Amino acid sequence: xxxxxxxxxxxxxxxxxxxxxxxxxxxxxxxxxxxxxxxxxxxxxxxxxxxxxxxxxx
Amino acid sequence: xxxxxxxxxxxxxxxxxxxxxxxxxxxxxxxxxxxxxxxxxxxxxxxxxxxxxxxxxxxxxxxxxxxxxxxxxxxxxxxxxxxxxxxxxxxxxxxxxxxxxxxxxxxxxxxxxxxxxxxxxxxxxxxxxxxxxxxxxxxxxxxxxxxxxxxxxxxxxxxxxxxxxxxxxxxxxxxxxxxxxxxxxxxxxxxxxxxxxxxxxxxxxxxxxxxxxxxxxxxxxxxxxxxxxxxxxxxxxxxxxxxxxxxxxxxxxxxxxxxxxxxxxxx
Numbered sequence: 001x002x003x004x005x006x007x008x009x010x011x012x013x014x015x016x017x018x019x020x021x022x023x024x025x026x027x028x029x030x031x032x033x034x035x036x037x038x039x040x041x042x043x044x045x046x047x048x049x050x051x052x053x054x055x056x057x058x
Numbered sequence: 059x060x061x062x063x064x065x066x067x068x069x070x071x072x073x074x075x076x077x078x079x080x081x082x083x084x085x086x087x088x089x090x091x092x093x094x095x096x097x098x099x100x101x102x103x104x105x106x107x108x109x110x111x112x113x114x115x116x117x118x119x120x121x122x123x124x125x126x127x128x129x130x131x132x133x134x135x136x137x138x139x140x141x142x143x144x145x146x147x148x149x150x151x152x153x154x155x156x157x158x159x160x161x162x163x164x165x166x167x168x169x170x171x172x173x174x175x176x177x178x179x180x181x182x183x184x185x186x187x188x189x190x191x192x193x194x195x196x197x198x199x200x201x202x203x204x205x206x207x208x209x210x211x212x213x214x215x216x217x218x219x220x221x222x223x224x225x226x227x228x229x230x231x232x233x234x235x236x237x238x239x240x241x242x243x244x245x246x247x248x249x250x251x252x253x254x255x256x257x258x259x260x261x262x263x264x265x266x267x268x269x270x271x272x273x274x275x276x277x278x279x280x281x282x283x284x285x286x287x288x289x290x291x292x293x294x295x296x297x298x299x300x301x302x303x304x305x306x307x308x309x310x311x312x313x314x315x316x317x318x319x320x321x322x323x324x325x
Contacts, residue, residue, distance in 0.1 A: 026300075027221065027240050028259035029319045032275060034223045034238060034296060036317055044303070044312045047319045051303050053312075054221075057214035058207045058297045 030054065067134055070162070074110040074169035075103030081173025087186075087194040089250035110172065114165050124157055184208060187216075198252055202244050204297050218299045225294035226255055226285050227265070234265040237285060238275070252287045 029047045037043045042055030076099060083090065119125050130147050151158065179185075185192040187208035193200070200206045204219045222241040227234065239257025247253050260283035261275040308316075 024259070030221050030298065030300070031223060031238055031240055031259045032261055032277070033317055033319060033322060034225075034298075035275075036322070037298070043315065043317055044308060045317045045319060051305055051308065051316075052300050053303050054298050054300045056296055057218055057299045058204070058212060 026052070064135060069100070071111070072100050072103045072107045074165050075105070075107030076100060077166055078106045078110065078169040078173040078176075079103060081170045082177050083195070084174070085177060085194075087181075087196050087199045089195040089246070089248070091248050091250075093248070106169070110165060110169050114161070114168065118161065124154075124161075196246065196250060198244060198246055198250070201295060202241060204295075207297065214297075214299075219297045220300040221298040223296045223298060224255065224257060225296070226257070227291040227293070228285060228289045229291055230289055234291070235262055236265050237262045237283065239283060242282060252290075254287060255285045255290070255293065257283045257285065 026047055029045070033043075033045055037045075037054055037056065039056050042053060045052050045054055079099065079102065082088075115126050127150070130150060133147050180192050186194055187200070187205055188210065200209075202222075203216075204222055205216050206212065207214050207216045207219070224239060224241050226237045226239075228237060229235075237257060237260055239260035242258040243256035245253040245256070258281060260278045260280070262278055263275045
């Protein structure tokens with residue numbers, strides 16, 4: 001069940017407002033894990049104490 | 059009539075279109091080649107110049123008592139052998155020098171603003187992404203920014219991108235090296251060819267190490283790395299969409315395949 005609060009509904013899907021904010025810890029972690037992220041299915045990654053669903057697009 | 063004067067006059071008449079094209083191509087999404095052919099540029103300026111002049115002349119004649127004496131303009135352009143007529147024409151020019159000056163300054167200002175405005179209009183409505191005809195000359199911009207995802211028949215959208223990761227395959231000292239980093243910036247030369255790629259949080263790995271899975275990527279101890287294009291073999295672009303989720307929202311399969319950065323970085 002999606003949580004209310006700071007979620008912004010965009011085109012019918014729930015997306016957090018702060019996903020676009022650049023964070024050095026997150027960015028460097030994604031760089032170092034990018035080769036393990038599936039090109040088709042995406043991946044859930046735990047960085048610190050937060051979870052991120054990362055999917056390659058395009 | 060002196061051909062040099064006629065040439066200068068033609069240049070003055072075409073300058074609105076020339077300035078319009080300079081303003082239209084003034085951003086980083088266009089390649090500014092200082093060695094471009096002036097004659098070619100002036101030829102392309104004919105239609106914008108004519109359009110801008112027609113609009114401005116119409117406005118001047120509608121809102122004021124001034125009008126353009128095309129007969130005298132033709133005399134100046136085509137040249138006249140009769141000295142009397144030349145004297146009359148230049149005498150008229152002297153009488154109206156200030157209106158002519160302000161008209162030209164206004165036309166040049168309007169041309170510049172029209173060029174900037176048209177560029178903004180096309181970028182705002184994303185016509186350069188939807189239609190190839192409106193695409194600007196710096197092709198690398200669309201690739202490095204991810205705007206190529208808005209091209210027709212490409213799945214997903216540019217607005218969904220949260221991270222851009224670039225893999226640069228390089229050759230140095232007879233070794234093939236793979237650099238991975240977050241995209242920071244890129245540099246092109248005056249011809250629009252790539253000069254260098256600027257990465258953030260770079261890591262590197264020798265391509266031969268791909269076979270040996272125990273060897274990990276080496277974290278380059280700097281935040282930024284610039285790779286000159288002469289060392290680059292090819293570049294791989296990866297556009298990612300990242301969204302934060304709660305642990306309770308994860309499916310059992312996602313939990314099973316979870317990548318923990320703290321664990322992975324120690325291996």
